[in-house]
Amino acid sequence: MSKLSCPQAWRLYVVTDENLSKGRSHVEVARRAILGGADVIQLRDKTAPSGELYRIAVALKKLCLDTKVPLIINDRLDIALAVDADGLHVGQDDMPASVARRLLGPGKLLGVSTETPEEALLAEKEGADYIGVGPIFEARGTKADAGSPKGTIMISPIREKCRLPIVAIGGIKSGNARSVLEAGATSVAVVSDIVAADDIERAARGIKALLI
Numbered sequence: 001m002s003k004l005s006c007p008q009a010w011r012l013y014v015v016t017d018e019n020l021s022k023g024r025s026h027v028e029v030a031r032r033a034i035l036g037g038a039d040v041i042q043l044r045d046k047t048a049p050s051g052e053l054y055r056i057a058v059a060l061k062k063l064c065l066d067t068k069v070p071l072i073i074n075d076r077l078d079i080a081l082a083v084d085a086d087g088l089h090v091g092q093d094d095m096p097a098s099v100a101r102r103l104l105g106p107g108k109l110l111g112v113s114t115e116t117p118e119e120a121l122l123a124e125k126e127g128a129d130y131i132g133v134g135p136i137f138e139a140r141g142t143k144a145d146a147g148s149p150k151g152t153i154m155i156s157p158i159r160e161k162c163r164l165p166i167v168a169i170g171g172i173k174s175g176n177a178r179s180v181l182e183a184g185a186t187s188v189a190v191v192s193d194i195v196a197a198d199d200i201e202r203a204a205r206g207i208k209a210l211l212i
Contacts, residue, residue: 007111007129007130007187008186010039010165011187011188011208011211012038012040012187012190012211013042013167013169014029014033014038014040014042014189014204015074016042016043016044016045017045018045020191020195021195021196025056026043029194029195029200030060030064032200033194033201033204034069036194036201036203036204037205037209038069038194038208039070040069040072040187041064041069041070041072042073042089042189043073043074050078053076053079054083057071057073057079057080057083060083061083071083071087072109073085075088075089075090075091076088081103085108086109087104087110087111087129088108089113089132090112090113092115097126097127097128098126098127109129110128111130112126112131112132113131114131114158115134115147115154116158117161120161120162120164124162129164130165130166130167131162131165133158133166133167133169133185134189135147135150136149136151136152136155136168136169136176137151137170137171138171139171139191139192152168152182152183153183159183159184159185166185166186167186167187167189168183168187168188169189172190173190173207174193174206174207177190178210190204194207
């Protein structure tokens with residue numbers, strides 16, 4: 001299976017955030033991250049109007065098609081469908097995974113954020129292709145509503161109960177990325193340590209090298 005259809009093969013999952021990108025667009029961040037080895041890109045923007053977000057997603061979809069890297073849209077099912085993105089990622093307070101799975105249709109990836117084995121098992125039952133687990137470490141400048149970091153210890157109980165690939169998130173950087181995989185995660189989602197880096201490509205390449 002290709003990386004487009006197999007979250008089990010992912011190692012570096014990069015989440016865009018224009019609040020951290022030092023004036024660089026979602027597309028520019030993604031382009032540089034892909035050059036550095038990102039296996040998947042998630043478009044996350046909580047503030048852009050729908051029209052602007054659609055235009056950003058269209059441009060990202062073209063980039064991801066050209067580079068054969070999957071594009072996941074955070075939260076916004078309408079945008080994911082409108083641009084024929086490769087998948088959607090939802091949180092516990094978003095649309096239920098079972099509904100998102102039905103509306104996405106076959107052949108699209110569905111990720112669900114989880115913090116407990118119970119949430120992970122429900123996501124698996126409702127049709128998720130992978131789960132996000134976190135926050136693992138203290139994150140800087142990202143989601144204001146993220147819970148308290150629990151460390152890598154939160155991964156193993158979920159790994160024991162759930163068969164889905166685990167994308168760990170929350171404060172992951174070069175100094176701790178390897179420990180997250182050793183705890184049972186399949187891949188790591190990185191935001192600030194790549195998006196806010198002066199050299200995004202170099203930052204991505206450095207983290208990716210630790211995950212192979």
